[in-house]
Amino acid sequence: MGADLTQAGDAEGAVAALEEERARITAFLAAALRGWINHQKLGGVLLHAPEPMQREGGRREPDVVYLGPATVQHWGVRFEHGPADLVVEVVGPGSQAGDRQEKLREYALEEVAxxxxxxxxxxxxxxxTLAASGAYEPVPAGDPPRMRSxxxxxxxxxxxWLWAELPDEAKAFEAWGLA
Known part of the structure; x- marks a missing residue:
């Protein structure tokens, strides 16, 4: 019995640690993207949902959403009017293996670019990125590997930067020549 409680405690601790890491990564990406968008004077709106949420109709709300200037004009308060330009999903510890395909399919149907x-x-x-076929295609990471928008x-x-104990958008700004 004691071993079962220890294993359960270890599992809960691992889940809590992954959830904390997920929150740090989400906050980092939101701050880094916001800094880039503001520095480049791209306009639009960057929305950061610190907690996973569900949209009306059971659809999920992404962790970070970017709406370009043309898109933001058509959006309501609760993501009701048209596709986002960019969404970020940071997988939480409770996500199922099928969530990835399901979410990508949802975003493709919503025409998220x-x-x-x-x-x-x-x-x-x-x-x-969303291809003309209506399906997502991976963007090559390149050498050195990078997430490229x-x-x-x-x-x-x-x-x-994502896997650092404390992801720091200042490192990104410096690497991008914004510092």
């Missing part, structure tokens, strides 16, 4: 998929447990970070040209994320 670009989706960033970050999985802290697997240490993977990917960018997908098509929607926000010129921005890139070094995956090592």
């Amino acid at each position: 670009e989706c960033w998929w970050v999985d802290p447990a697997r240490r993977t970070a990917e960018v997908h 098509v929607v926000l040209p010129g921005i890139w994320i070094d995956p090592a």
